[in-house]
Amino acid sequence: MCGNLRREHCGNAVVLMGWVDNRRDHGGCVFIDLRAREGIVQVVFDPSDDAAAHALAGDLRSEWVVGIRGVVRSRGGNINPRLATGDIEIAATGIEIYAKSETPPFQISDGIETSEEVRLKYRFLDLRRGTLQRNLILRHRFNQLARKTLSDRGFLELETPFLIKSTPEGARDYVVPSRVHQGQFFALPQSPQLFKQLFMMAGYDRYFQLARCFRDEDLRAERQPEFTQVDLEMSFCNEQDVQDVTEEILARAWKELLNITVPTPFERITYDESMRRFGVDAPDLRYGLELIDVSDLVKTSGFKVFADAANKPGFAVKAINITGVGELSRKDLDDYTDFVKIYGAKGMAWVRIKEDGEWQSPIAKFLTDAERIAMTERLALAPGDVAVFIADTQSVCHASLGNLRKHVAKTRGLVDDNVYRFCWVTDFPLLEWNGEQQRFFAAHHPFTSPAASDLHKLESDPGAVKARAYDVALNGIEIGGGSIRIHDLDVQRRVFGAIGIGDVEAQAKFGFLLDALRYGAPPHGGLALGIDRILMLICKTPSIRDVIAFPKTQKQTDLMLDAPSPIDIAQMLELGLRIK
RNA sequence: GGGGUGGUAGUUAAGUUGGUUAUAACGCCGGCCUGUCUCGCCGGAGGCCGCGGGUUCAAGUCCCGUCCACCCCGCCA
Numbered sequence: 001m002c003g004n005l006r007r008e009h010c011g012n013a014v015v016l017m018g019w020v021d022n023r024r025d026h027g028g029c030v031f032i033d034l035r036a037r038e039g040i041v042q043v044v045f046d047p048s049d050d051a052a053a054h055a056l057a058g059d060l061r062s063e064w065v066v067g068i069r070g071v072v073r074s075r076g077g078n079i080n081p082r083l084a085t086g087d088i089e090i091a092a093t094g095i096e097i098y099a100k101s102e103t104p105p106f107q108i109s110d111g112i113e114t115s116e117e118v119r120l121k122y123r124f125l126d127l128r129r130g131t132l133q134r135n136l137i138l139r140h141r142f143n144q145l146a147r148k149t150l151s152d153r154g155f156l157e158l159e160t161p162f163l164i165k166s167t168p169e170g171a172r173d174y175v176v177p178s179r180v181h182q183g184q185f186f187a188l189p190q191s192p193q194l195f196k197q198l199f200m201m202a203g204y205d206r207y208f209q210l211a212r213c214f215r216d217e218d219l220r221a222e223r224q225p226e227f228t229q230v231d232l233e234m235s236f237c238n239e240q241d242v243q244d245v246t247e248e249i250l251a252r253a254w255k256e257l258l259n260i261t262v263p264t265p266f267e268r269i270t271y272d273e274s275m276r277r278f279g280v281d282a283p284d285l286r287y288g289l290e291l292i293d294v295s296d297l298v299k300t301s302g303f304k305v306f307a308d309a310a311n312k313p314g315f316a317v318k319a320i321n322i323t324g325v326g327e328l329s330r331k332d333l334d335d336y337t338d339f340v341k342i343y344g345a346k347g348m349a350w351v352r353i354k355e356d357g358e359w360q361s362p363i364a365k366f367l368t369d370a371e372r373i374a375m376t377e378r379l380a381l382a383p384g385d386v387a388v389f390i391a392d393t394q395s396v397c398h399a400s401l402g403n404l405r406k407h408v409a410k411t412r413g414l415v416d417d418n419v420y421r422f423c424w425v426t427d428f429p430l431l432e433w434n435g436e437q438q439r440f441f442a443a444h445h446p447f448t449s450p451a452a453s454d455l456h457k458l459e460s461d462p463g464a465v466k467a468r469a470y471d472v473a474l475n476g477i478e479i480g481g482g483s484i485r486i487h488d489l490d491v492q493r494r495v496f497g498a499i500g501i502g503d504v505e506a507q508a509k510f511g512f513l514l515d516a517l518r519y520g521a522p523p524h525g526g527l528a529l530g531i532d533r534i535l536m537l538i539c540k541t542p543s544i545r546d547v548i549a550f551p552k553t554q555k556q557t558d559l560m561l562d563a564p565s566p567i568d569i570a571q572m573l574e575l576g577l578r579i580k
Numbered sequence: 581g582g583g584g585u586g587g588u589a590g591u592u593a594a595g596u597u598g599g600u601u602a603u604a605a606c607g608c609c610g611g612c613c614u615g616u617c618u619c620g621c622c623g624g625a626g627g628c629c630g631c632g633g634g635u636u637c638a639a640g641u642c643c644c645g646u647c648c649a650c651c652c653c654g655c656c657a
Contacts, residue, residue: 028614042617062607080617103608106591109618113592117649170657190657217656342583342653445657499657543650554650 003039007087009072014090016041017098019128020064021108023057030057034068034090035108037133041085042075043068043092050093057092063101063108069094116545120559123550135539135547142253142535143210146230149249155206155232160195162188162212167509168501169446171215174225182576188214191528193445194513196233197485200524201516208232210531219554222477222533222544226552230480233526239470242482242527243424246472249529250422257538260420266472267423274425279318279402281428284476285421287414289405291318291398294389297374303366305347309391318397319389320405321379325412328352328386336388339407340400348400349389353381363389406476417540422474430454430467431498439500444469446495447513448483449525455491462498468525479534482527489517 002018018036025031030045045057049070060066070090080086106114108128119126126132147157166173166187173187189195191213199207211231219225230249234241243265251262267285274283277290295316298306309315322328337348351361359372367375379387388404390397409415430450431440440462442448450458454465469483486492492514496506506514535547545551552558572578 022617022619024616024619026614026616026619027612029616030614031616031619033617044615046614048614075615078615078617083617086617103590107607115587115592115649117587118591120649168657171655193657215656218654220656221651223656344653442657448657553648555648557648559649 001038002034002036002041003084005041005072005085005088005090007074010074010088012072014070014072016043016068016070016090018066018068019108020060020062020066022062023060025058030054030060032057032060034066035128039084042080042083042089043070044089045092045095049091053092053095056095056097060097061101061103063104064097065099065101067096067098068092117559120545120551120553123560127549132546135535135541136549138257138538139531139535139547141257142531142538145252145256146210146249146529146531147208149252150206150208150230150232150245153206153245153248155208155234155245156204157209158199158204158207159209160189160192160211164189165509168505169442169499171217174214174216177575177577179575190215191229192231193447194510196231196526197447197513197524198516200233200235200485201487201519201521203235203522205236206232206234207526211528219552219556221542222536224532224544224548224551225556227544228531229528230531231526231528233524235522235524237484237523237525239426239468239484239525242484242525243470243472246480246482246527246529247422250472250534253534253538254420262420262422267421269423269425270427271425271429272427275398279398279400279405280476281425282471282473282476282478283423283425284406284409284415285423286416286419286475287409288324289320289322289409289414291320291401291405292379293317294319294375294378297371297378298367301367301371303363305349305391306366306389314393315391316394316397317389317391318401319375319379319387320401320408321381321385321387322408323382323385325408325414333386333388336404336408340390340404343400343403344396345390345392345400349391351381351387351389353383353385353387355383357383417475420474420537422472425471425473426469427451428467428469428471429463430465430469430495431462433463440498442495442499443467444481444483446499446501447485447492448495449486450491450495458494458498465498470527472527472529474534474537477533477537478530479537480527480529482525484523484525487517487521487523489514492517 002016016034018034021033021035021040023030023032032043033040034043045054047054068090070092072088073091075087075089104125105118105122106112108125110129110131151157163176163186166175166185171190173190175185175187178184178186192209192211196207209231211229212226213229214226216225247264247266251264254260254262269283271281274281279291293316295310298317299310301307306317309317333350340348349363351359351364354360364372381387390400429443430448432443434441444467449468451466451468457465467483471478471481473479486495493503493506532544532547536544539547541547550558550560557563
């Protein structure tokens with residue numbers, strides 16, 4: 001209760017428990033800041049209040065755990081405006097020391113610069129810091145309001161198993177060896193996808209779960225090997241029904257946790273339009289710098305790099321007018337050129353429009369007057385503007401310019417992190433071609449329903465089939481996704497067929513699903529929200545580790561536990577395992 | 581698997597063309613101090629310069645290898 005005491009408590013006798021945050025020993029009197037979950041309060045040890053307590057107080061050190069008996073009193077004129085409890089202090093009349101502490105490896109305070117390596121090793125100390133405590137408390141509140149919203153809407157919170165079956169497709173599975181069936185393995189769920197569909201087939205109608213998911217893939221700033229989703233599914237629904245309940249959760253979260261009113265319904269953009277305008281499938285709508293296709297303007301150009309790309313199927317010439325970001329130096333442009341190479345671009349052309357409207361550009365001399373005029377018009381280039389061009393495959397154009405767009409916006413101050421632009425991305429393709437394996441893969445997952453109007457193309461033109469899938473994106477980050485599922489056995493077989501899973505394999509890997517589809521499956525659909533990413537945005541932190549109590553490093557280790565670690569030979573023998 | 585940044589005291593950093601005893605701040609320890617709140621003042625301790633090799637009269641500094649953390653590409657139905 002340290003942090004909750006206010007002026008109206010003056011005169012109250014209190015007993016407070018907490019940690020010593022700081023000690024200021026003036027010889028005659030000793031001040032300590034006492035810290036507990038709700039905050040900090042100042043305690044004064046004055047020998048004229050209690051000589052014994054004052055004598056003990058001199059020995060106190062940071063992070064000792066103590067109980068203080070005393071009286072709340074006004075600080076008079078000595079108010080500390082930086083503390084919520086700054087009006088008052090505790091005049092101590094007694095103290096009990098519950099535990100001493102060694103000097104911690106870093107200070108327990110906000111704004112420390114200690115390396116994450118040290119913080120992760122001593123995570124139990126890092127978690128004492130106000131920053132992380134506030135993040136985890138926000139996480140608690142988000143989880144509670146998601147539960148409340150869904151429960152009020154008639155969703156049942158149902159649990160699903162962790163020890164399940166490894167299936168093809170999707171991410172790499174974490175596997176668990178079976179002792180009873182040596183040489184065989186369980187897998188940890190990448191998501192409860194099929195279980196929630198089976199709940200619908202079993203008539204539970206509306207399900208949700210705050211589900212832990214496991215994917216054995218390499219990590220990023222916003223990716224952990226185990227993460228948590230608000231997983232939900234409903235029967236007899238369409239896209240709109242799922243999106244409505246999702247918007248209710250998110251709008252309520254932003255209102256209750258950030259006091260921001262989010263307009264609903266969210267904006268909607270198709271996958272094709274998002275790729276065309278933003279180069280990515282989770283657009284950041286807070287700024288312009290959109291991608292513009294100029295392929296048609298350079299089909300007959302004498303500049304071979306452009307003309308070739310403009311005429312080749314699957315290739316394009318795309319550009320961004322980088323305007324409103326201040327002066328761009330030659331070095332900035334060189335940096336951008338290096339940046340796009342990360343995404344496979346072989347080069348980047350640029351133009352700067354001089355005050356007289358002339359092109360200053362390494363490629364100006366390869367283009368005709370007409371071509372330059374047409375592009376100036378298409379890109380709305382004004383004097384002082386810079387445009388950059390990529391001529392490559394569609395996907396390289398999109399990846400390089402889409403990421404450059406984000407990069408420029410971030411480094412050039414175009415991003416306002418108090419603005420939240422939610423949007424739905426719809427009409428995803430059902431399948432994606434994998435050149436390496438020469439086959440189609442499910443873009444979302446193989447249980448996603450194809451659009452009814454495209455069903456006839458499933459065998460003749462699989463790449464053109466749209467899915468009844470939707471993602472919810474916020475400020476350029478995918479925070480959730482879902483779909484209307486297949487509830488028809490024949491359609492499910494055909495989709496498996498399109499991704500190269502024949503009837504025999506389908507029966508072996510997904511027999512339980514196919515069987516369930518034989519016994520009356522209702523139309524159903526759902527979605528999962530990435531809790532960790534949502535909390536990153538709510539907490540305004542760039543690292544997913546700041547919203548997870550005990551996260552793993554980029555190499556999938558736990559520095560506190562020192563895990564993973566070898567197991568006993570006996571343990572391995574029991575499991576029938578041998579290390580290569 | 582690949583690219584990049586970093587690793588020096590408990591913590592965060594500085595350390596020049598290779599050259600005397602490896603600096604600073606915070607923290608820590610001791611002393612003084614009755615109104616501080618990043619308390620102040622005086623004094624002090626604290627180093628496998630990530631690890632292993634090599635070059636050199638001499639390596640924190642140069643070379644090779646390796647480990648760890650972070651960011652990114654691939655990967656993430």
